Amino acid sequence: MTERFDAVVLGGGPAGLAAAAYLLYARLNVALISPDFGGKVFYPFALRDVPHQDTVWGASLVHELAQRVSAALQHHILDTADAVKRLDDGAFMLKLSQGGEIESRSVVVCTGVRAQRLFVEGEMDYWGKGLSYSAISHAPFFNGRKVAVIGGGERAIAALQILIPLAAHIDYIEARPQPVADREKAEAILGHPRVDVFRGWEVQQIVGDDYVTGIDIVGVNGEVRRLPVEGVFVQFGLLPNNSAVRDLVTLDAFGHIVVDENCATSMPGIFAAGDVTNICAEQVPVSIGEGAKAGLSAWRYVAANKL
Numbered sequence: 001m002t003e004r005f006d007a008v009v010l011g012g013g014p015a016g017l018a019a020a021a022y023l024l025y026a027r028l029n030v031a032l033i034s035p036d037f038g039g040k041v042f043y044p045f046a047l048r049d050v051p052h053q054d055t056v057w058g059a060s061l062v063h064e065l066a067q068r069v070s071a072a073l074q075h076h077i078l079d080t081a082d083a084v085k086r087l088d089d090g091a092f093m094l095k096l097s098q099g100g101e102i103e104s105r106s107v108v109v110c111t112g113v114r115a116q117r118l119f120v121e122g123e124m125d126y127w128g129k130g131l132s133y134s135a136i137s138h139a140p141f142f143n144g145r146k147v148a149v150i151g152g153g154e155r156a157i158a159a160l161q162i163l164i165p166l167a168a169h170i171d172y173i174e175a176r177p178q179p180v181a182d183r184e185k186a187e188a189i190l191g192h193p194r195v196d197v198f199r200g201w202e203v204q205q206i207v208g209d210d211y212v213t214g215i216d217i218v219g220v221n222g223e224v225r226r227l228p229v230e231g232v233f234v235q236f237g238l239l240p241n242n243s244a245v246r247d248l249v250t251l252d253a254f255g256h257i258v259v260d261e262n263c264a265t266s267m268p269g270i271f272a273a274g275d276v277t278n279i280c281a282e283q284v285p286v287s288i289g290e291g292a293k294a295g296l297s298a299w300r301y302v303a304a305n306k307l
């Protein structure tokens with residue numbers, strides 16, 4: 001017979017660990033499905049002339065949560081969940097990627113997002129050495145330095161707004177036009193004297209030594225230019241890892257799982273927290289708090305519904 005848990009947490013990042021910590025504290029029968037323990041807390045970041053430091057605010061709390069969870073957790077399934085189905089009695093069946101199924105009375109989805117990549121030479125070499133996918137996480141490190149913002153749309157414009165007061169100069173590269181909600185406002189931001197706009201130019205490669213020193217861009221006429229920058233912000237969009245539950249819960253226009261103030265989704269028994277949700281997160285401390293809330297809500301749900 002398939003094992004039925006009280007709660008299954010999907011994702012071992014800050015949100016998933018916080019949710020799991022509360023569910024284990026409640027002495028429930030919990031499984032955590034995640035290929036890793038820590039999620040994006042292990043994203044690297046270093047910059048020339050910046051003394052080595054822990055750049056992820058809240059990382060120490062995540063490490064503490066990881067220790068707490070691994071000490072109490074009996075079922076860490078090193079896998080991902082492919083699909084969640086609702087059963088007739090209101091519980092859920094989870095299909096694992098490597099085969100196998102488990103059942104649970106409640107599910108807490110903390111699967112995070114993945115950044116849209118550029119797919120050019122040098123991108124992975126310089127990721128965390130000047131190249132970032134998250135302006136909100138790394139912009140302050142580039143105070144007084146030259147940077148490039150690559151992308152278009154709302155996320156790139158928001159990155160410019162954060163970077164303009166900090167960076168010495170910003171090159172903005174938008175290969176193809178992207179929609180924005182307020183075009184007039186976006187153009188005003190792009191018209192800032194310390195922003196140079198390259199529309200219709202493609203990024204060819206990221207170059208550097210130990211760290212980023214520039215990017216090569218190519219125009220429609222084949223002209224190649226090297227822009228000297230120390231920072232590269234790839235700011236297309238974030239893709240929520242929603243595939244396991246996307247047929248069961250309400251998503252917003254960007255694919256985030258819509259949750260209420262208790263981290264409840266539109267499906268009773270499914271809760272969600274962290275970057276995968278419509279709550280403005282993209283920071284570890286926010287994800288920890290949301291994960292804790294989702295864990296508490298799942299606990300209350302199980303307590304109210306377990307016969």
Ligand SMILES: Cc1cc2nc3c(=O)[nH]c(=O)nc-3n(C[C@H](O)[C@H](O)[C@H](O)COP(=O)(O)OP(=O)(O)OC[C@H]3O[C@@H](n4cnc5c(N)ncnc54)[C@H](O)[C@@H]3O)c2cc1C
Nearest residue numbers: 011012013014015039040056080081111112274275282283
């Ligand atoms: C692109 C990006 C870069 C960032 N960089 C930094 C940074 O350098 N410094 C900083 O302070 N903050 C950074 N942040 C912010 C911070 O890292 C995140 O807000 C935080 O990690 C989100 O926590 P989370 O638990 O929601 O998701 P994540 O940390 O992304 O964890 C998601 C977890 O879910 C797992 N998972 C995914 N799919 C499945 C599935 N189907 N089944 C089971 N498990 C699954 C993953 O393996 C992972 O364990 C970044 C955010 C983004 C989006």
